[in-house]
Amino acid sequence: MTQPLNTFRSGPDERGHFGIYGGRYVAETLMPLLLELEKAYAAAKADPAFHAELQGYLTQYVGRPSPLYFAERLTRELGGAKIYLKREELNHTGAHKINNCMGQILLARRMGKTRIIAETGAGQHGVATATVAALFGLPCTIYMGEVDIERQAPNVFRMKLLGAEVKPATSGSRTLKDAMNEALRDWVTNVEDTFYIIGTVAGPHPYPALVRDFQCVIGDETRKQILEAEGRLPDILMACVGGGSNAMGMFHPFLDDPDVRMVGVEAAGHGLDVPNGHAASLTGGRPGVLHGNRTYLLQDQDGQILEGHSISAGLDYPGIGPEHSWLRDVGRVEYVSATDREALDAFQLCARTEGIIPALESSHAIAVAARMAPTLSKDTLLVLNLSGRGDKDIFTVAKHLGVTM
Amino acid sequence: MSVSSTASASGRIDRRFAALKAEGRAGLVTFVMAGDPDHDTALAILKGLPAAGADLIELGMPFTDPMADGPAIQAAGLRALGQGAGMVSTLDLVRGFRRGDAETPMVLMGYYNPIYSYGVDRFLADARAAGVDGLIIVDLPPEEDAELCLPALAAGVNFVRLTTPTTDDARLPAVLTNTSGFVYYVSITGITGAASASAATIQAAVDRLRRHTSLPVAVGFGINTPEQAASVARIGDAAVVGSAIVRQIERNLDADGRPGPGLVDAVLGFVRSLAAGVRNARK
Numbered sequence: 001m002t003q004p005l006n007t008f009r010s011g012p013d014e015r016g017h018f019g020i021y022g023g024r025y026v027a028e029t030l031m032p033l034l035l036e037l038e039k040a041y042a043a044a045k046a047d048p049a050f051h052a053e054l055q056g057y058l059t060q061y062v063g064r065p066s067p068l069y070f071a072e073r074l075t076r077e078l079g080g081a082k083i084y085l086k087r088e089e090l091n092h093t094g095a096h097k098i099n100n101c102m103g104q105i106l107l108a109r110r111m112g113k114t115r116i117i118a119e120t121g122a123g124q125h126g127v128a129t130a131t132v133a134a135l136f137g138l139p140c141t142i143y144m145g146e147v148d149i150e151r152q153a154p155n156v157f158r159m160k161l162l163g164a165e166v167k168p169a170t171s172g173s174r175t176l177k178d179a180m181n182e183a184l185r186d187w188v189t190n191v192e193d194t195f196y197i198i199g200t201v202a203g204p205h206p207y208p209a210l211v212r213d214f215q216c217v218i219g220d221e222t223r224k225q226i227l228e229a230e231g232r233l234p235d236i237l238m239a240c241v242g243g244g245s246n247a248m249g250m251f252h253p254f255l256d257d258p259d260v261r262m263v264g265v266e267a268a269g270h271g272l273d274v275p276n277g278h279a280a281s282l283t284g285g286r287p288g289v290l291h292g293n294r295t296y297l298l299q300d301q302d303g304q305i306l307e308g309h310s311i312s313a314g315l316d317y318p319g320i321g322p323e324h325s326w327l328r329d330v331g332r333v334e335y336v337s338a339t340d341r342e343a344l345d346a347f348q349l350c351a352r353t354e355g356i357i358p359a360l361e362s363s364h365a366i367a368v369a370a371r372m373a374p375t376l377s378k379d380t381l382l383v384l385n386l387s388g389r390g391d392k393d394i395f396t397v398a399k400h401l402g403v404t405m
Numbered sequence: 406m407s408v409s410s411t412a413s414a415s416g417r418i419d420r421r422f423a424a425l426k427a428e429g430r431a432g433l434v435t436f437v438m439a440g441d442p443d444h445d446t447a448l449a450i451l452k453g454l455p456a457a458g459a460d461l462i463e464l465g466m467p468f469t470d471p472m473a474d475g476p477a478i479q480a481a482g483l484r485a486l487g488q489g490a491g492m493v494s495t496l497d498l499v500r501g502f503r504r505g506d507a508e509t510p511m512v513l514m515g516y517y518n519p520i521y522s523y524g525v526d527r528f529l530a531d532a533r534a535a536g537v538d539g540l541i542i543v544d545l546p547p548e549e550d551a552e553l554c555l556p557a558l559a560a561g562v563n564f565v566r567l568t569t570p571t572t573d574d575a576r577l578p579a580v581l582t583n584t585s586g587f588v589y590y591v592s593i594t595g596i597t598g599a600a601s602a603s604a605a606t607i608q609a610a611v612d613r614l615r616r617h618t619s620l621p622v623a624v625g626f627g628i629n630t631p632e633q634a635a636s637v638a639r640i641g642d643a644a645v646v647g648s649a650i651v652r653q654i655e656r657n658l659d660a661d662g663r664p665g666p667g668l669v670d671a672v673l674g675f676v677r678s679l680a681a682g683v684r685n686a687r688k
Contacts, residue, residue, distance in 0.1 A: 028566070028580065031548065033571065185595075247630065292544070303523065
């Protein structure tokens with residue numbers, strides 16, 4: 001790939017590649033649709049009216065900008081770096097996912113599509129998709145793994161309340177990857193009228209770039225807000241990484257600021273040394289091709305995809321966005337991991353010190369911040385993306401803490 | 406190894422379609438999953454297919470995430486994987502089949518990751534040595550030809566492309582470039598084993614394809630009965646049946662998922678009925 005050497009922000013190339021990652025590994029039936037989507041998105045991106053419409057909904061409906069909040073008690077408790085939280089959990093529907101859904105549904109409307117489908121793991125993307133579908137009166141089908149339906153019952157009920165049909169993915173490991181397979185099978189069957197709102201920075205080109213662009217509002221706002229609060233850029237950005245959309249939205253606007261260090265946190269589940277016991281694609285996987293892109297994957301020796309494990313259904317995906325794979329290989333972003341146990345501790349720490357119940361996904365980033373902050377000087381600025389709220393997780397957490405509700 | 410040749414080194418596919426043309430009939434292409442329901446039973450089925458009337462065999466390479474396949478073929482893949490199937494045992498099946506049959510073309514069908522994981526060069530060398538004549542890889546459109554299609558052609562292995570109802574006239578030339586052996590027309594927008602297209606729709610689509618290529622056209626997806634196979638055989642150069650055959654395997658498993666005593670005969674009997682449909686179609 002010919003990317004200018006002085007920027008990390010020019011990808012993907014015209015074929016959807018970030019280095020060797022990305023691409024369009026899909027069935028022929030879908031190729032013409034992806035080409036159409038690419039064209040429609042390029043036109044929308046260049047259209048000020050599209051941006052104005054999106055901005056209007058983000059302000060009036062989603063509630064943006066989300067605050068950048070100085071977490072004073074958490075900072076004091078950890079006794080090191082000054083910690084700011086980017087409050088994406090305060091968005092309508094309680095997570096960053098709606099930033100992307102709003103962008104994609106406006107694009108779907110521009111393209112004249114009349115039916116919406118999506119996959120979901122934890123249910124946050126499903127809820128956000130069902131929400132925007134309700135807002136615009138479009139029928140909506142959400143695919144969700146049978147296992148996830150069981151562990152995320154409140155979100156299933158939310159989606160149904162919002163008028164969406166929730167279809168269980170009953171094959172394979174019955175989690176997020178299988179929900180994505182089912183959504184792709186639906187799309188390949190209903191090519192004429194259906195728009196597939198992918199929830200993360202993965203999948204075939206142009207999805208990784210398109211989802212990233214819609215999530216960059218997180219990093220763009222953070223830059224403005226930290227300059228207002230501190231008069232300088234942050235030293236460290238931190239975010240959890242499953243597919244990687246909240247991290248990419250936070251990191252991408254800072255990629256060309258060489259003094260900003262970035263840390264993505266994967267789910268180490270039971271531990272990286274436990275076979276098939278984690279969901280850390282970058283630290284425990286190797287490159288492969290799945291769901292339309294080449295990226296790091298959890299797979300066995302034969303190239304069969306592993307299920308992975310995390311306490312958090314939103315991080316429990318055997319792949320990761322291709323741009324993250326590239327950023328790892330070129331060394332621009334560091335990728336580390338936190339276990340289920342560490343995430344549970346961080347979940348409680350954040351609730352106790354800040355009065356904020358974080359999503360289990362975001363708790364992985366908090367865990368690493370808690371590990372790292374005490375080793376850093378007090379003038380170090382650490383911004384953590386609090387990607388979602390944890391109300392949906394209280395049943396899971398209670399169970400792990402031995403509490404019967 | 407010749408790098409300029411785009412014809413299969415074995416030539417089995419070309420020879421088979423030429424023979425069918427001389428006979429004035431369409432061919433029957435049968436799909437089974439490697440290692441389904443277990444290695445030995447799969448080999449017994451493969452060995453019986455030519456005598457039952459299969460003119461060309463597609464052998465599925467099992468994959469955990471077959472995103473273009475319906476429930477029947479998904480389940481077949483998981484059964485095979487559950488029995489320990491993988492690329493090594495798939496190629497072993499091909500070798501086992503070739504020991505008794507030097508002429509029936511054998512095409513491997515599946516998804517790219519197991520091949521990528523095995524290593525493209527190593528895969529092509531081993532597949533060709535085992536007696537594989539062609540590849541159908543669902544998730545490698547022409548946009549990704551550099552991955553496997555071009556190396557396969559250079560290695561003398563046919564790369565059979567899928568064309569679909571969404572492949573319009575503007576795109577068809579790009580899809581047909583680097584296609585060899587035959588063209589596989591996916592007659593519906595959808596997954597394997599789902600709905601069927603009407604004869605009129607298929608006729609129009611095949612006519613359109615023939616304006617763009619002189620390669621034989623095989624039609625698949627949604628062909629479940631001898632009657633449907635016959636109907637397609639009146640239009641295309643071959644009819645492909647997959648899910649309906651795989652369902653015969655599923656139906657003949659015992660409660661523990663082990664092959665029942667009549668499984669191989671039931672599968673081959675069904676293939677015979679499909680072959681009769683195809684062979685009598687133009688009479």
